[in-house]
Amino acid sequence: MTETLPGLLLRLSEAGDPAILWGRQAAPHAGRDFERLLDRGVLIEQAPTAEWDVCPACDCGLDARPVQQVNGQHLAVCPTDRRSDVVLGDDDLRSFRIDPSALVREIAAASGFGDEPSPVAACVWHLGQTSGQRSLFLALSRDAVRQPGMIGLMRSVARSLPVTVIAPAMAANDQARLADAGISVVSMEACLGDNAAGFAIDLSTLEAAAAFEPRLVIFRQGKRVILDGIERHIPQQPFKLLVVLAEAVGGRSGYLTPHQIEAENSGRGTADLVRELRRFLSEGRQGSGADLIKTRRSPTGYFLALAPGEFDLQP
């Protein structure tokens, strides 16, 4: 058994309500923790199933085949071929609906968030405030986080606090869009993953994730730059310079010579161009962005003073 019970319930909940846990999936998790979830209404046992999947490559034309009781046994009957009948055990017939609100309440309580989690939108709850002064949300599905207006909604609930949302692992572009808006996303796996029985969030992963948010995000195609959560409007030439400097990070020398920069920019003076880039990076904020572009001596060169993890160069 590799997946924990909390991990299994969260994974099944991603598909939305109603999420069903089948008896066969539940069987390895039988025990006190499982009974407790039934008592607390996180799992609600359904009536024994009356339908079963049709056999693979069957030509019966049914969506589901009926379950019948024959000689004290439960059979999933194939209407075209008796040899394809399946004998079902008790675990096959059982199923449990996962109550999403009760599941989130369980997680909140186990993680020390005393109050009832408040629903923000379908599949999204506000859990409360972390000790690191972040407003913490939990989304059971990816789509819930991606729905229009979600970013604004979470920010308004958080008031002025920075936002962290726990959600199923997001695609890189969605994650970047949220990071743009200053929202830190932590995957459920990272903070709830290998907790054998408990539903407690590992709060240390939240702070760690927030600390590793990239300071600088560059979108090459969209020609957009977000620095410290604020969009900077950078004209074509200095933007191009920023991209090549970012590309040079982690490369052989890590910097560009004035000669290389001039070659990239049809002969425009390097010092002038670097000055312009620094000005646009620090726009509106005293000094915060200008020192990202550093000068080195012998040989002279320019480099982006960020480690590979501190910025994100998007296609």
Ligand SMILES: [Zn+2]
């Ligand atoms: Zn069949």
